[in-house]
Amino acid sequence: MSFTAAGRRLALVLTVPLLLAACGGDDGDGSATGESGSTAAPDGEQTGGFPASVDHRYGTTELTEAPERVVTLGFSDQDFVLAFGVAPVAVTDWYGEYDHATWPWAEDELGDAEPVVMNEGAFTGMQAFNYEEIAELAPDLIIGLYTGMTQEEYDTLSSIAPTVASSPDYPEYGMPWQETTRMVGQILGQGDRAEELIAGIDQQFADAAAAHPELEGVEMVVAEQFEPGSSFARSATDPRTVFMTQLGFVLPDEIAELAGDLDGAPISDELMTQLDRELLIWNVGHDDTLRAQIEAKPLYDQLQVVQDGRVLFIEDPLVSGALTWATVLSLPYALEQLVPQLAEVVGGAA
Structure with a gap:
């Protein structure tokens, strides 16, 4: 599988609640109707069992019939919806400068659909729901999983259409791809299909780990440069780390404790030795100036991991993006590209 590389904007997600006036609409148990457009699969066929429901951090959302106008608010939510043969009428732009905010690994699933792109080209690291724009789209389902959605935001969105928030079992932006796939499958009436997708990707991880036992137990850190x-x-719980640990790598307890329930933790250059582990992975594909x-950095060359040659810079924007998105559609490409690189660094270090 080969894709052209693109995408340069910052991939860091920070949560800043934005409180806006509520828009009119049905309550969370109802559904809005639209004049045109459909979320049917690109081939025109949509399957699923209804009624369907899913539990999330703010309650339970139920649908009596298949939704026809799905809006995705999470930065990577569109991938999970597309994986079930459903093309959203609107998606949220994260980064990458791709048409319809759809990266190459999801283009086949998107087909000829042309969803509205919200937040296009305006990524600031802040969550910003435009309630008026969402209401004008007349959705009958709103999905906001890779978000930091607050109770107040959920209440406002639910007044527009039935809304699904993330699971309460995980921190914001820390829900595993398996659970995201499962929740989307449940609300789309395709629970069995969700389990098939999960099993397929899990098997790819298991096969990669079995083929490279040298990765098992290696302490690593996934680091990035923003400030x-x-x-x-x-x-x-960050998807980039989860990718690595599912291959057998281990995150040091000190780093896990430092980050806590957040998606990561800043480490000052004066304390850079905290990154000195058996493997150091730099996810820098969003900016080609970062490696230099x-x-x-003053302490960089003094790190033992650097001196031993156990550093991997993920500089290709598309490979970096596939790791960052960590969706059921992007993960196969991330595995294909990164596992050989990881094995080479671990196996060929001094």
Whole structure:
């Protein structure tokens, strides 16, 4: 599988609640209707069993029939919806400068659909729901999983259409891809299909781990560079770290405790030795100037992991994006591209 590389904007997600006036509409148990458009699969066929329901951090959302106008608010939610043969009428732009905010790994699933792109080209790291725009789309289902949706925001969105928030069992932005797939499948009436998708990707991870036993138990950190003077170490629940631990790598307890329930923790350049583990992974594909900045840090060359050659820079924007998105559609490409690189660094280090 090969894709052209693109996408340069910052991939860090920070949550800043934005409180706006509520829009008119049905309550969370009803559904809005639209004049045109459909979320049917690109081939025109949509399957599923209804009524359907899913539990989330703010209650239970139920649908009596298949939704025809789905709006996705999470930065990566569109991938999960597309995986079930449903094309949203609107998606939320994250980063990457791709048409319809759809990266190459999801283009086949999108087909000829042309969803409205909300937040297009305006990524700031802040969550910003435009309630009026959402209401004008007349959705009959709103999905906001990879978000930091608050109770107040959920209440406002539910007044427009039935809304699904993330699971209460995980921190914001920390829900595993398996659970996201499961929740989307449930509300779309395709629970069995969700389990098939999960099993298929899990098997790919298991096969990769079995083929590379040298990865098992290796302590690693996934780090990124956003602000001068510090690095950002990804947490135990962050999708980038989860990708690595599912292959057998181990996140040091100190890093896990430092990040807690957040998606990561900043580490000042003066304390950069905290990143000195058996493997250091830099996810820098969103900005081709970052590697030079990192390598110029005062303590960088003194790290034993650097001296041993156990550093992997993920510089290709598309590979970095596939790891960052960590969706049921992007993960196969991330595995295909990254596992050989990880094995080479671990196996060929000094």
